[in-house]
Amino acid sequence: MDLKLVHTAVDAYAKGASRSDAARLRFFEGLFDIQQQRADLVAASDGYEVPAAPEAFELYRDNAPVFSKAPVTLDAAEFQKTCELLAAYLASEAGLADEAAQALAAYDWSMFVERADLALAGSDPALFIERMLQSISELDVPDDLPANVFMMVPAFALRAHLQPAAELVAKAARKGKPEDEPGRVHPVDCPICGTPSTASWVGAGAGSDGRGREQYCSMCGHQWEYERVRCGACGSTNQNKLHYKNLEGDSAHRLLTCDDCGGYQRVVFREELDPSCPMVMEVEDVVMAKLDQVALDPRFRNQ
Numbered sequence: 001m002d003l004k005l006v007h008t009a010v011d012a013y014a015k016g017a018s019r020s021d022a023a024r025l026r027f028f029e030g031l032f033d034i035q036q037q038r039a040d041l042v043a044a045s046d047g048y049e050v051p052a053a054p055e056a057f058e059l060y061r062d063n064a065p066v067f068s069k070a071p072v073t074l075d076a077a078e079f080q081k082t083c084e085l086l087a088a089y090l091a092s093e094a095g096l097a098d099e100a101a102q103a104l105a106a107y108d109w110s111m112f113v114e115r116a117d118l119a120l121a122g123s124d125p126a127l128f129i130e131r132m133l134q135s136i137s138e139l140d141v142p143d144d145l146p147a148n149v150f151m152m153v154p155a156f157a158l159r160a161h162l163q164p165a166a167e168l169v170a171k172a173a174r175k176g177k178p179e180d181e182p183g184r185v186h187p188v189d190c191p192i193c194g195t196p197s198t199a200s201w202v203g204a205g206a207g208s209d210g211r212g213r214e215q216y217c218s219m220c221g222h223q224w225e226y227e228r229v230r231c232g233a234c235g236s237t238n239q240n241k242l243h244y245k246n247l248e249g250d251s252a253h254r255l256l257t258c259d260d261c262g263g264y265q266r267v268v269f270r271e272e273l274d275p276s277c278p279m280v281m282e283v284e285d286v287v288m289a290k291l292d293q294v295a296l297d298p299r300f301r302n303q
């Protein structure tokens with residue numbers, strides 16, 4: 001993450017936002033600061049053995065995510081520290097109920113790190129989060145602390161510990177790509193960490209022709225080229241079943257819905273954004289949260 005761009009984008013969005021939206025943006029701005037500081041530290045320790053360029057390209061192009069074949073080794077003590085910092089931040093800044101905030105601040109992350117399968121976290125982070133949620137009863141999470149709030153901490157922490165390796169892999173894969181490599185079908189889920197995409201953007205600078213589309217993964221921060229007309233959830237390319245919708249007055253942020261799988265994706269239209277504001281997908285993800293409410297609204301479903 002480029003924190004300078006993050007701050008510029010947050011400032012721009014916060015200016016015209018309601019009080020609650022501005023507070024939400026500021027909350028995430030602080031969260032991104034912690035994630036990036038921790039990512040810098042992980043990067044500096046340089047523990048990831050990135051495959052050589054030709055191999056990285058082969059791994060990247062393969063059907064299975066790169067981390068499933070070249071996993072990240074998470075440093076347990078550092079991961080614990082990242083969780084502690086994020087838990088303290090969420091407890092004081094996330095606007096949680098008092099009991100939940102106190103429980104989160106008091107939670108013992110050394111126990112979490114002992115019981116968590118960190119090898120799985122470094123090879124299939126989405127499955128790691130799913131498994132931890134399933135076995136939450138074994139983690140001594142107090143009743144006052146909702147499981148989804150609790151799991152935000154390790155999920156946010158993973159970004160800091162996966163992003164440096166994801167950046168190295170992406171760089172090596174770009175370097176290892178042969179000049180005459182033909183076009184290919186792009187993966188639905190993140191080609192590096194295997195997590196379903198968080199959001200998407202289209203417009204200038206996207207894809208190999210510069211007018212395409214890119215998927216964004218919030219788990220590791222990677223962005224990858226994608227077909228312009230294609231469902232981001234199931235991969236369907238059936239034009240008749242894919243529809244764009246947006247909130248009135250905001251054509252820059254749209255929902256791409258799919259009749260095939262019933263899923264949807266939030267898409268940024270770069271050309272429709274305020275040209276003086278940099279596009280930062282981490283911030284766009286926060287801004288587009290209101291589209292999730294639209295997508296889940298039954299009135300919208302019947303349209």
Ligand SMILES: [Zn+2]
Pocket residue numbers: 190191192193194195217218219220221222
């Ligand atoms: Zn990823």
Ligand SMILES: [Zn+2]
Pocket residue numbers: 231232233234235236258259260261262263
């Ligand atoms: Zn679909």
